[in-house]
Amino acid sequence: MNGWPGLRTDCEALLTRFQQAESVRFEDFALLWRQNRFDTIFYGKIRTPEQIKFTKEALALVWPYFLPPYTFQIRVGALYLLYGLYNTQLCQPKQKIRVALKDWAEVSKFKQELLDAQHYDAAYIFRKLLMDKAFYFTAVPKFETKNIHEHYKRMKCLISMDQSQPDKAISLIKDDFAAKFQDIILDYQQWQKKKMESPLSTVGDEMRNRKEGCSQESEGSGRAKTLAEIKSRSYSAVAQ
Numbered sequence: 001m002n003g004w005p006g007l008r009t010d011c012e013a014l015l016t017r018f019q020q021a022e023s024v025r026f027e028d029f030a031l032l033w034r035q036n037r038f039d040t041i042f043y044g045k046i047r048t049p050e051q052i053k054f055t056k057e058a059l060a061l062v063w064p065y066f067l068p069p070y071t072f073q074i075r076v077g078a079l080y081l082l083y084g085l086y087n088t089q090l091c092q093p094k095q096k097i098r099v100a101l102k103d104w105a106e107v108s109k110f111k112q113e114l115l116d117a118q119h120y121d122a123a124y125i126f127r128k129l130l131m132d133k134a135f136y137f138t139a140v141p142k143f144e145t146k147n148i149h150e151h152y153k154r155m156k157c158l159i160s161m162d163q164s165q166p167d168k169a170i171s172l173i174k175d176d177f178a179a180k181f182q183d184i185i186l187d188y189q190q191w192q193k194k195k196m197e198s199p200l201s202t203v204g205d206e207m208r209n210r211k212e213g214c215s216q217e218s219e220g221s222g223r224a225k226t227l228a229e230i231k232s233r234s235y236s237a238v239a240q
Contacts, residue, residue, distance in 0.1 A: 004054060011062055011081065014038065018077040026121040029080040038081075042090045055095040058085050063097060067106055075110060076122050083125050086134050096136035097129070104137070 017032050033039065046054065062085065064070075065078035082097055089095060099107070114123040129135065 004057065007054075007058060008061055010036070010038075010041075011058075011065075014081065015065060015074055015077045018080075019071070019073050022073075024073055024076045024119055024122060026080055026125060029077060033080075033084055038084060039088060041085070042088060048091075052091055052095060055085075055089045055091050056098075058089075059095060059097050063099070066110075067103055072113070076114075076119070079122060079125055082134075083129055086129065086132075094134075097134050099135045099137050101137055101139050 014032060014036050017036075018029055021028050021032070023029075041058070042051070042055065059082065062078055062081050066075050066082065070078070086094065086097060111123065111126055114120075114126065
């Protein structure tokens with residue numbers, strides 16, 4: 001990813017400043033977002049194909065910071081940054097955040113850590129991305145499947161009498177195998193996504209249950225007010 005050399009520098013600088021703030025609050029991140037003018041990151045006279053490529057690169061660049069071994073605070077900052085980038089992008093339809101299925105266990109674990117630590121603003125931002133269908137789950141990249149099949153075809157040509165095309169006698173799989181295999185993978189991804197979304201949709205219920213368990217009524221009402229403010233400000237804060 002070197003099409004926009006300054007992109008990584010800008011994202012890392014924002015995450016570093018958020019870490020230095022010693023906070024995991026969304027409002028503190030939103031302030032840094034505006035101060036660094038990240039609300040204008042997608043502006044500029046670039047054509048649609050370049051805009052799509054830039055958006056994909058930005059989301060893919062930030063995603064690893066949301067995973068181990070980065071610290072809790074950096075991961076929260078990366079979550080907020082993904083939320084901001086996803087909601088301020090100019091692409092229609094929106095480009096999604098690509099997530100490998102193998103990483104989802106870590107993501108689910110982190111979601112639970114947010115709830116256990118009562119960081120409800122971060123938990124809400126994560127749930128909002130989930131409800132907006134901002135994630136695109138991947139297993140085997142399409143280009144990798146295609147490359148494997150092309151390599152297989154070249155190998156058959158090399159051992160055939162006419163090396164310009166493979167002998168039919170040694171064709172063990174059909175030419176449309178790669179395309180059909182990719183369709184199977186996509187079907188599996190959709191099934192896996194639906195399966196994963198079911199338990200994650202209970203984030204709101206967990207948040208309410210934790211509030212109900214508070215011993216003091218004033219503390220519970222204050223937390224409910226905070227959640228309401230988060231919901232009303234979460235999008236507008238990064239869009240301003």
